[in-house]
Amino acid sequence: MNITIIAGARPNFMKIAPIISALEEKQQQGYNISYRLVHTGQHYDANMSQSFFEQLGIPQPHVNLEAGGGSQAEQTAGIMTRFEKELAANPAQLVLVVGDVTSTLACSIVAKKMHVKVAHVEAGIRSGDITMPEEINRMVTDAITDYFFTTSEIANANLRKEGKSEDQLFFVGNTMIDTLLKHRHRFTAPPVWEQAGLQPGHYLVMTLHRPANVDEEQNLALLINEIMQNNHGLPVIFPVHPRTAKQLERIAVAQPRLHLTPPMSYLEFNYLVEHAKAVITDSGGITEETTVMGVPCMTLRDSTERPETCTLGTNALLGTDPAALKPAMDKLFAGQWQKGGIPPMWDGHTAQRIAEHLVTLFALEAKTATVA
Template identity: 55%
Template sequence: MKITIIAGARPNFIKIAPIIKAIEKNQTEGVTIAYRLIHTGQHYDKNLSDTFFEELNIPKPAANLEVKSGTQAEQTAAIMVAFEKEMIANPCDLVLVVGDVNSTMACAIVAKKQNIKVAHVEAGIRSGDMTMPEEINRIVTDSITDYFFTTSTSASENLLQKGVDPLNVHFVGNVMIDTLYQNLNRIVKPVFWKEFDLETKNYIILTLHRPSNVDEEQSLVQLLLGIDNMVGDKKVIFPIHPRTKAILGERELNLKNIVMVAPQGYLNFMFLIKNSFAVITDSGGISEETTVLGIPCFTMRNTTERPETQTIGTNTLVGTSIENLEKHFDAFVNPKSPSKKAAGIPEFWDGKAAERIISILLQK
C-alpha cells in the first residue's frame, strides 16, 4: 500500500507525526507499506511550519507545494492545482488527510476526482457553525471520504446520522494526544522563562487567531485590555499569531500583564501549557491538549466541534465577549465558588490512535 499524507498547517504537523511513526514501525516489521509526505505550504512561517517538522522528527516532505496565503478561494484553488500535478506525477493507493484546514478539503477533492481513496483522520467533528471556514471544510471532506477515523463517539454518531456506512467509520482516538504523550519527556522551557520571571502555575497562556475575535481591530484591542485587567497579578503569555499581529500593527496598548512573544515551537508551547495556571484560547485543538494535561481552558467561541473537552475534560466555552470571559474566569478563581466536577480523559485518548489507524488501513 502506498499512502500520500497531506500536511498544510500547524495542527496537521502534530497529527501526522505519530501516523508516520506507525507506518515506519510496520515497515521495520516487514509490512509492505510506503508513504509520501506532501507539505502544501499553507503555513509558511518557520515557527508555524519548519520548526514542527524538526522538533517532532518528521521526515523532510517529498514535496512542498508552497501555496502560501490568499483568500479562502485563492488558497484552496492553488492547493488543488498544485496537488493535481503532484498526483499525476506520483500516483498512490490512498490519500490521507487530517483535520479541517483548506489543505484537507482541497487535497481530498483532487484525490477523489482521480479515483483515489481518501482517509480522513479526525472525521465527523462538527461545531454547527457555518460561519467557520473549517466547518465547511469538514462537511465537504467527509462527504467524499472513504475511510473515517474519529476521535470520539459523538463524531462517529455525526457520520452515522448522515448515512455513512458503519463499516467505514472507525473510532480510534486522538492522534494529537499520541504526539503529546510521545513528547512529554522532551518538552523544553522557553528562553524567555527567566526574562519574564515566570513561575509554574502562576501565569496564563493566551492564543487568539479566529476572525470573530481578531479581524476587527478595535474589538480586539478591547478584548486584550479586558483580559489584561482581569487576570490580577498573573502574567499572560501571548504567542501572537502572524494574522493577529498584522491586525494590531504598531499600535501601542500599554498592557501591564500581557506579554507578546513570537509563535512557539511545539516543545516550548507544550511546556508553557503544562506548567500554566490556565489557558484562554479560541483554538479547538488546544482544548484537547489541556484536557489531557489537566489545565483549565477557557475557549472564546460560541460553539465547539470537540464537545468531549467540555463534558469530560477541562474546557469551558465562554463565548466571544470579554464580559462572559470575566464571569467564568472570576468564578474559577473565586475560592467560594462551587467546586467543578473532576475532569477526565476521553476514551481512546491513550497514545495509540495512529497504531489503530494504520492497522485498520492495512486490512482495507
C-alpha cells in the same frame, strides 16, 4: 499499499507525526507499505512549519508544493492545481488527510476527482457554525471521504446522521494526544520563561486567531482589556498568530503584564501550557491538549467541534462576549474550576490503531480484487 499523506498547516504536523511512525513500524514488521509525504506549504513561517518537522521527528517531505499565501480561494486553488500534478506524477492507492485546514479540503477534492480513495483522520467533528472556514472544510471533506478515523463517538454519531455506513467508521482516538504524550518529557521552556520571571501556576497563556475575535479592532481590545483587568495581576503570555499581529499593531495594546511573543515551537508552547494557571484560547486543538494535561481552559467561541473537552475535560465554552470572562476568571481564582478527565482512547496509541485498520482494509480490498 501506497499512501500519500498530506500536511500543510501547524495543526497537521502533530497529527501526522505518530501516523508516520506507526506506518514505519508496519514496514519493519514486513508489511508492504510505502508512503509519500506531501507538504502543501500552506503554513510557510518556520515556527509554524519547519520547526515541527525537526522537533517531532517527522522526515522531510518528499515534496513541498509551496502553495502558501493569498486569499482562501487563491490558496485552495493553488494547492489543488499543484497537488493534481503531484498525484499524477506519483500515483497512490490512498490519500490520507488530517484535520480541517484548507489543505485537507483541497487535496481531498483532487484525490476523488482522480479516482483515488481518501481517508480522513479526525473526521466527523462538527461545530454547527457554518461561518467558520474550518466547518466548511470538514463538511466537504467528509462528504467525499471513503474511510473515517474519528476521535470520539460523538463524531461517529455525526457521520451516521450524514449517511455514512458502519464499515466506513473507525473510532480510533486522537493522534494529537499521541504526539503530546510521546513528547511531553521533552517540553522545554521558551525564552519568555526567564524574561518574564514565570513560575508554575502563576501565569496565564492566551491565543487568539478566529475572525470573530480578532478581525474587529474594538472587540479584540475589549477582550484583552477584560483579561488583564481580571487576571489577579498574573502575567499573560500571548504568542501572536500572524493574523492577529496585524490587528494588534493597529490597536497598540500596551499592558505591563501582557507579554507578546512570536509563534512558538511545539515543545516550547506546550511547556507553557502544562505549567500555566489556565489557558484562554479560541483554538480547538489546544482544548484537547489542556484536557489531557488537566489545565483549566476558557474557549472564546460560541460553539465547539470538540464537546468532549467540555463534558469530560477541563474546557469551558464562554462565547465571544468579553463580559463572559470576569465570572469565568472569578471561578478559576476561587479554585472552583472543573477537574475533568481524559476522553476514551486518548491514550497515545491512536496511530497504531489507524495503521492496523489500513492494513486490514487494503488486505480485504486486494482479496476482493483477486476474486473479481
